[in-house]
Amino acid sequence: MGKTLVVSLIICALSVILWAMKALYTIWWTPKKLERALRKQGIKGPAYKLFFGNMKENFGMVKEARSKSMNLSHNIAPHILPFALQTVEKYAFGSSFEEGRRIFQLQTEQAELAIQAIQSVYIPGSRFLPTKRNTRMKEIDKEVRVLLTDIIHKREQATKVGESTNGDLLGLMMESNFKEIKENNGSKKLGMSLHEIIEECKLFYFAGQETTSTLLVWTMVALSMHPEWQVLAREEVLQIFEQRAPEFDELTHLKIVPMILYEVLRLYPPLVLLTRRTDKEMKLGKIILPAGVRVALPILFIHHDREIWGEDVDQFNPERFRKGVSNATKNQVSFFPFGWGPRICIGQDFAMVEAKMALTMILQHFSFKLSPTYAHAPCTVITIQPQYGAQIILRKI
Numbered sequence: 001m002g003k004t005l006v007v008s009l010i011i012c013a014l015s016v017i018l019w020a021m022k023a024l025y026t027i028w029w030t031p032k033k034l035e036r037a038l039r040k041q042g043i044k045g046p047a048y049k050l051f052f053g054n055m056k057e058n059f060g061m062v063k064e065a066r067s068k069s070m071n072l073s074h075n076i077a078p079h080i081l082p083f084a085l086q087t088v089e090k091y092a093f094g095s096s097f098e099e100g101r102r103i104f105q106l107q108t109e110q111a112e113l114a115i116q117a118i119q120s121v122y123i124p125g126s127r128f129l130p131t132k133r134n135t136r137m138k139e140i141d142k143e144v145r146v147l148l149t150d151i152i153h154k155r156e157q158a159t160k161v162g163e164s165t166n167g168d169l170l171g172l173m174m175e176s177n178f179k180e181i182k183e184n185n186g187s188k189k190l191g192m193s194l195h196e197i198i199e200e201c202k203l204f205y206f207a208g209q210e211t212t213s214t215l216l217v218w219t220m221v222a223l224s225m226h227p228e229w230q231v232l233a234r235e236e237v238l239q240i241f242e243q244r245a246p247e248f249d250e251l252t253h254l255k256i257v258p259m260i261l262y263e264v265l266r267l268y269p270p271l272v273l274l275t276r277r278t279d280k281e282m283k284l285g286k287i288i289l290p291a292g293v294r295v296a297l298p299i300l301f302i303h304h305d306r307e308i309w310g311e312d313v314d315q316f317n318p319e320r321f322r323k324g325v326s327n328a329t330k331n332q333v334s335f336f337p338f339g340w341g342p343r344i345c346i347g348q349d350f351a352m353v354e355a356k357m358a359l360t361m362i363l364q365h366f367s368f369k370l371s372p373t374y375a376h377a378p379c380t381v382i383t384i385q386p387q388y389g390a391q392i393i394l395r396k397i
């Protein structure tokens with residue numbers, strides 16, 4: 001008993017030391033290393049300032065918006081999320097909403113538990129303890145795997161007997177995997193493993209629903225706050241489609257709706273930050289970054305940078321996108337809600353089509369305005385969310 005206690009204490013002490021070393025490395029040594037490297041290149045100042053600009057001002061903007069608590073009646077956010085999921089399910093997995101509902105519920109619960117874990121005090125190694133939350137997270141992970149494995153196995157059988165993928169993403173992924181294995185004489189080393197396919201599916205669930213529903217929720221909030229743009233968008237939609245459902249090809253005729261969506265993505269980018277780690281010395285513009293440095297690309301801050309966007313940076317002004325994104329950004333990389341470079345969001349066109357389609361149909365059938373109970377309080381919970389909900393009053397037209 002005494003021996004076990006000593007061993008446990010030693011393990012605990014070692015993990016605390018390791019954790020402290022890691023924290024020191026991340027918050028002190030790496031920025032110092034970066035600063036030294038930058039100083040040699042004639043760039044002076046603390047590393048965080050060099051890369052984030054005036055953080056205080058930017059954080060202030062988000063904090064200021066967090067105000068009093070409100071009641072959640074008419075909150076549209078929970079209704080938009082299942083819509084986005086249904087779309088991802090249908091086009092990414094081809095399965096019906098009902099079939100995927102269990103996975104959706106589980107993934108939602110998993111995201112909530114992950115947020116709770118992120119927001120609680122970090123104790124090194126605590127994720128291995130059999131706490132209620134950890135146990136539930138493991139159970140969820142297991143159940144999601146079983147459900148997805150089932151969908152994948154059914155698809156595998158269908159692909160083997162030459163059934164069509166119907167062009168959905170999972171089918172295409174498996175078809176190409178199957179082809180690669182076949183071309184290499186059945187060697188499974190080259191194709192994706194079941195584990196990899198499951199991880200891709202899970203990524204699609206997270207990447208494809210929360211982001212697009214966030215875009216739609218903020219678009220409805222913005223159009224409620226700016227009824228003049230709501231009127232313009234509705235006029236355009238009714239002129240092109242009248243009351244009928246839009247066809248995919250016709251969506252390119254929309255001009256005002258994409259301007260609105262871009263402006264919403266600028267003001268409320270669903271993902272506020274991207275991070276990268278340099279694995280070797282790298283040149284970033286005129287700056288040389290040493291290896292092992294974590295670089296944050298603060299999408300939200302850059303989208304709200306007065307120097308880039310001008311004095312009306314905090315205003316909702318879709319007009320700035322009238323001549324397209326390159327014109328609005330003067331060809332700089334200052335608007336990147338979907339990321340940039342090789343890891344750019346693969347679902348961006350899909351998301352834009354989905355948002356245009358959904359917004360068109362909402363505008364055709366409803367006019368909407370903010371409920372007096374709405375409090376404007378954007379806050380970051382993985383994606384940027386209205387902290388007290390998005391209470392909107394819809395009127396059938």
Ligand code: HEM
Pocket residue numbers: 088092203204207208209211212215269270271274337338339340342343344345346347348350351
């Ligand atoms: C408004 C909607 C969306 C926004 C704002 C958004 C934004 C992003 C961003 C910022 C990234 C990270 C890029 C990086 O790390 O550089 C990303 C990655 C990704 N997104 Fe989206 N996304 C949206 C919708 C979607 C949809 C609808 C899907 C799928 C149907 C999707 C699938 C993915 C995937 C699979 C990745 C990972 C790509 C990779 O690592 O190579 N996203 N997205």
